[in-house]
Amino acid sequence: MKDENGFKPFIPADKVVPEMTGVSIILGILLAVLFGAANAYLGLRVGMTVSASIPAAVISMGVIRVILKRDSILENNMVQTIGSAGESVAAGAIFTLPALFMWMSEWGEGAPSLVEISLIALCGGVLGILFMIPLRQALIVKEHGTLPYPEGTACAEVLIAGEQGGSKAGVVFAGMGIAAFYKFIADGLKLFPSDVDYDLRKYGGGVGISVLPALAGVGYICGPKISSYMFSGGIISWLILMPVIKLFGSGLTEPFAPATALISDMNSQALWGSYIRYIGAGAVAAAGMISLIKSLPMIVNTFRDAMRDLKGGRQASTLRTDRDIPMNVVLIGVLIAVVIIWLVPAVPVNFVGAMLIAVFGFLFAAVSSRLVGLVGSSNNPVSGMAIATLLVSALVLKAVSGATHESMMGVISIGGVICVIAAIAGDTSQDLKTGYLVGSTPRNQQMGELIGVVSSAIAIGGVLYLLNQAWGYGSAELPAPQAMIMKTVVEGVMDGNLPWNMILAGAAIAVVIEILGIPVMPVAVGLYLPLRTTAAIMVGGLIRHWYEKRKYAKEEDKKEAIDRGVLYTSGMIAGEGLVGILLAVFAIIPLASARGGYLGDFINLSAMDNGLGAFLVSPAAKIVSLIVFGLLILTMCKFTIWHKENRK
Numbered sequence: 001m002k003d004e005n006g007f008k009p010f011i012p013a014d015k016v017v018p019e020m021t022g023v024s025i026i027l028g029i030l031l032a033v034l035f036g037a038a039n040a041y042l043g044l045r046v047g048m049t050v051s052a053s054i055p056a057a058v059i060s061m062g063v064i065r066v067i068l069k070r071d072s073i074l075e076n077n078m079v080q081t082i083g084s085a086g087e088s089v090a091a092g093a094i095f096t097l098p099a100l101f102m103w104m105s106e107w108g109e110g111a112p113s114l115v116e117i118s119l120i121a122l123c124g125g126v127l128g129i130l131f132m133i134p135l136r137q138a139l140i141v142k143e144h145g146t147l148p149y150p151e152g153t154a155c156a157e158v159l160i161a162g163e164q165g166g167s168k169a170g171v172v173f174a175g176m177g178i179a180a181f182y183k184f185i186a187d188g189l190k191l192f193p194s195d196v197d198y199d200l201r202k203y204g205g206g207v208g209i210s211v212l213p214a215l216a217g218v219g220y221i222c223g224p225k226i227s228s229y230m231f232s233g234g235i236i237s238w239l240i241l242m243p244v245i246k247l248f249g250s251g252l253t254e255p256f257a258p259a260t261a262l263i264s265d266m267n268s269q270a271l272w273g274s275y276i277r278y279i280g281a282g283a284v285a286a287a288g289m290i291s292l293i294k295s296l297p298m299i300v301n302t303f304r305d306a307m308r309d310l311k312g313g314r315q316a317s318t319l320r321t322d323r324d325i326p327m328n329v330v331l332i333g334v335l336i337a338v339v340i341i342w343l344v345p346a347v348p349v350n351f352v353g354a355m356l357i358a359v360f361g362f363l364f365a366a367v368s369s370r371l372v373g374l375v376g377s378s379n380n381p382v383s384g385m386a387i388a389t390l391l392v393s394a395l396v397l398k399a400v401s402g403a404t405h406e407s408m409m410g411v412i413s414i415g416g417v418i419c420v421i422a423a424i425a426g427d428t429s430q431d432l433k434t435g436y437l438v439g440s441t442p443r444n445q446q447m448g449e450l451i452g453v454v455s456s457a458i459a460i461g462g463v464l465y466l467l468n469q470a471w472g473y474g475s476a477e478l479p480a481p482q483a484m485i486m487k488t489v490v491e492g493v494m495d496g497n498l499p500w501n502m503i504l505a506g507a508a509i510a511v512v513i514e515i516l517g518i519p520v521m522p523v524a525v526g527l528y529l530p531l532r533t534t535a536a537i538m539v540g541g542l543i544r545h546w547y548e549k550r551k552y553a554k555e556e557d558k559k560e561a562i563d564r565g566v567l568y569t570s571g572m573i574a575g576e577g578l579v580g581i582l583l584a585v586f587a588i589i590p591l592a593s594a595r596g597g598y599l600g601d602f603i604n605l606s607a608m609d610n611g612l613g614a615f616l617v618s619p620a621a622k623i624v625s626l627i628v629f630g631l632l633i634l635t636m637c638k639f640t641i642w643h644k645e646n647r648k
Helices: 022-045 053-067 072-096 098-105 114-141 150-160 161-186 213-222 224-249 270-296 296-312 329-345 351-375 382-401 404-437 440-470 481-494 500-515 520-528 531-549 555-588 601-604 612-615 621-636
Strands: 195-199 206-210 590-593 594-597
Touching: 022 053, 022 072, 022 213, 022 440, 022 481, 022 531, 022 555, 053 072, 053 150, 053 161, 053 404, 072 150, 072 440, 072 481, 072 520, 098 224, 098 404, 098 440, 098 481, 114 329, 114 440, 150 531, 150 601, 161 213, 161 621, 195 329, 195 531, 195 621, 206 224, 206 531, 213 224, 213 382, 213 531, 213 621, 224 270, 224 440, 224 531, 270 296, 270 382, 270 481, 270 500, 296 555, 296 594, 329 351, 351 382, 382 404, 382 481, 382 601, 382 621, 404 440, 404 481, 440 555, 481 500, 481 520, 500 594, 520 612, 531 621, 555 594, 555 601, 590 601, 594 601, 612 621
Parallel strands: none
Antiparallel strands: 195 206, 590 594
């Protein structure tokens, strides 16, 4: 049966097949927690996350079709709908909330409670879904054929080609298993170093590469262009700015603020911590604002169209494929979430902050829902929305309550809720687009999104608390770049004691990059990150470039190889992320041994008196790391271009 636009979904509206079942809910929750935790770890290391929709859909088809012998495309779609929510909640949370941990540590107040973190993520996720529901008819149905929703459409294509799902699910699991084993022996057993660095102390700067599977996976999924932009940002920081700072600063006889040591005595890490990270923060903040300003016409049009659609109303439809959660339920849910944010003591947001969330939340939910339809989730300026919210909130709360610790925590909590709202609204609209194409029931999908948000919000609080207790945010293991930038923005408004010369220098670099017509955000993120991180991402991008330029017998073979690569690298990211969480657990479990007081110390073989520790700091160890990393890359080829179906 066709809808009002004449579109006929894969499953007709008058046909009822299994959709929201116990199997789909349980499997969806498991994937939401899995991909949420993995993306949280990834985002805290590199400042970005990857979409979980297609991997979740493929895993779902592998489990439901092959193992459980069930055959319902709508059941599979429900699994990916619930599962993909975890990645979006994680993205919104890790971009902002680690700032709370860093502040409370600096203030000697311990850490925020699990309840606080989970409630912020939960309220943001629920509001993001509820704000998007009234927009579904306007964005998904009326603009079908106008807004492509690239991730949502791609996921629908994967689901419709479900007969291939069983074998492809094995690709995801292979990537997970190999990356998990690799991560465990590298960072758990520490049989070889996971970072290969060469410090150019005399000239300033340094070179290196992190030989880790998740970073190569990110580069492959992002593609060669984005990877090259990020790598170029790293080149600017580590091979241009650092040598310049070293050249002109070595003659100083006193430390140059904010550093407390002489520039002549600094190595590359000290230069990064004292200067480059502030320049990078300024660049990222400026890039976010530039992205937001460029989107202003679309923001205005989206908001206007949404309001027109809501005011105009529409006749109730009896079609299964046109049933949403009732509007009265949506309004009550929004009211309850805002009241919880305002009145629950665990959430450090007052009445003014709750009102700011209600206003900015709906605005950015509408913006995010439409933007991902045009340019995809990866190009959604969530950071810019968060920074804009933080600036306005900081100014308002400073005027109302003063520059207090409570105000600063309130500002970042507001930003956290808004960031989750924008991320989950974009994810919800992509999932609803998938459902529209395959013939799902919107109401069931919206309920599935809520289930995914609840489970992910509960899990993300534990994950953030665990990772902070194990390594701490802002450390080499978890630099938390996005959260560090948000923290810097709030401190700049509240205290005014930031090195504004560095911040403004970074902003100026971002403006120049924008004038040159180069995508500014990936370059800015690369400017902030260590070069070894962006170098590993570049390796993944080059592999993707090789796959795309390689000669194939058929165009279908090329697409098959590239798609298998996306699935394999998604598995790599998930596998490393999960082992990263496991190692964090090991790092806080007490266990007295000769090598330390925790289980993580016990499994660290490099601490044994067997010469391994001395080997790991030798040049030979770096060569071994590069060889092992090369073997990892060969496994990517084994499951993609060297797969029997793709051989010429």
